[in-house]
Amino acid sequence: MEAFFATKLDEFAQGKLSRRGLLEALTVAATTAYAAAPANAAAAPDPALKVALCNHISYNCHDFRKGADWYSKVFNLDQVAPSKIDVALPFGKRGEKPFGVTANDVPLTHLIIRSRDLNAPAEGGAPRRKSRAIMEHIGYTVADFDREKAKADLKAMGVENVRDGGLYSLHMTDAYGYDVQISGVANNALTDGA
Amino acid sequence: MEKFVDRLIGEFESGQLGRREFCTTLATAAAVFASGLEANAAPAGKGFKMLGLNHLSYQCPDYTKARDFYASMFGMQVTNDKGKGRANLAFGPEPGKGGNFLVVHNPGANPPKPSEAVIDHIAYTISNYDEGKVRAALKARGYDNPTGRDGSRHVYDPFDYDVQFASAAQENAFRREGR
Numbered sequence: 001m002e003a004f005f006a007t008k009l010d011e012f013a014q015g016k017l018s019r020r021g022l023l024e025a026l027t028v029a030a031t032t033a034y035a036a037a038p039a040n041a042a043a044a045p046d047p048a049l050k051v052a053l054c055n056h057i058s059y060n061c062h063d064f065r066k067g068a069d070w071y072s073k074v075f076n077l078d079q080v081a082p083s084k085i086d087v088a089l090p091f092g093k094r095g096e097k098p099f100g101v102t103a104n105d106v107p108l109t110h111l112i113i114r115s116r117d118l119n120a121p122a123e124g125g126a127p128r129r130k131s132r133a134i135m136e137h138i139g140y141t142v143a144d145f146d147r148e149k150a151k152a153d154l155k156a157m158g159v160e161n162v163r164d165g166g167l168y169s170l171h172m173t174d175a176y177g178y179d180v181q182i183s184g185v186a187n188n189a190l191t192d193g194a
Numbered sequence: 195m196e197k198f199v200d201r202l203i204g205e206f207e208s209g210q211l212g213r214r215e216f217c218t219t220l221a222t223a224a225a226v227f228a229s230g231l232e233a234n235a236a237p238a239g240k241g242f243k244m245l246g247l248n249h250l251s252y253q254c255p256d257y258t259k260a261r262d263f264y265a266s267m268f269g270m271q272v273t274n275d276k277g278k279g280r281a282n283l284a285f286g287p288e289p290g291k292g293g294n295f296l297v298v299h300n301p302g303a304n305p306p307k308p309s310e311a312v313i314d315h316i317a318y319t320i321s322n323y324d325e326g327k328v329r330a331a332l333k334a335r336g337y338d339n340p341t342g343r344d345g346s347r348h349v350y351d352p353f354d355y356d357v358q359f360a361s362a363a364q365e366n367a368f369r370r371e372g373r
Contacts, residue, residue, distance in 0.1 A: 050268065
């Protein structure tokens with residue numbers, strides 16, 4: 001596929017192909033070539049620390065119930081194993097595998113929404129360090145993403161500050177003003193920021 | 195797709211995109227286009243059907259340090275690094291087919307609006323987790339005494355952000371029910 005793109009690009013650069021011709025050739029190739037092709041298996045040796053997927057996102061706020069209810073409402077997430085200070089919201093049902101994952105030892109990603117004192121010592125008793133970095137927003141992938149429909153749905157749910165984000169996504173703020181982004185699979189490591 | 199290709203050609207023409215990057219991006223977009231056709235159907239009720247995490251947006255004073263740390267420590271793959279203050283780090287399944295990515299970036303011109311909530315750490319799953327091999331790999335990188343417990347460890351990244359990595363046995367939403 002890439003070789004074909006490169007050939008067409010060369011023809012365009014050499015003046016053998018018009019811009020319109022290039023656009024048509026690439027669009028047709030890109031939208032049809034994978035129609036019947038199975039996905040390539042990317043198999044690289046895994047070192048001991050190679051990450052397989054995000055396990056969880058630890059979200060801390062004043063009232064974890066309020067935070068959790070917002071995510072349950074917007075993303076249809078169940079709340080499991082509540083305690084006095086936190087609750088987990090898995091991205092799927094018990095027994096399901098994460099989207100795109102075949103391994104049996106990679107659990108569903110989940111949010112853990114907490115209300116805890118971040119100035120208290122961490123596990124092990126050592127004081128928590130003050131980070132110079134922040135996770136300033138989180139993007140989630142949703143099924144059948146259609147930006148205009150999603151925008152209307154979010155507004156109907158009372159979600160605040162809904163706005164376009166790049167080519168493929170929407171941003172909004174959650175119950176605590178945290179920036180949340182949603183998109184379909186088109187927003188990914190290769191297209192985002194390309 | 196045509197709009198997307200048109201934009202790519204424009205970026206190629208203006209020199210914003212190199213030949214190799216152009217071809218790679220378009221090849222990926224084609225694969226994503228195909229996978230999008232088979233995306234799971236959304237539920238009939240209110241709210242969205244969550245397929246999974248898409249990305250984590252991480253802001254720090256020097257994205258190159260974060261990029262190098264996460265790539266070398268956790269085997270994340272660097273993409274879209276144009277030397278302009280940000281890079282993507284892909285991990286998990288293929289991009290567009292369930293893969294996650296971490297966007298590491300320098301502060302932008304517009305600082306994020308203050309939030310009352312904070313993501314205080316991120317945990318990553320390691321498949322085939324082996325405590326002995328994990329400890330050896332950490333020690334080789336200067337982490338002699340990681341906190342946490344067997345099967346679930348914490349370290350700090352170069353900007354003192356708390357990073358956890360764990361096995362499925364130790365960190366699993368449904369396992370928490372037995373606490």
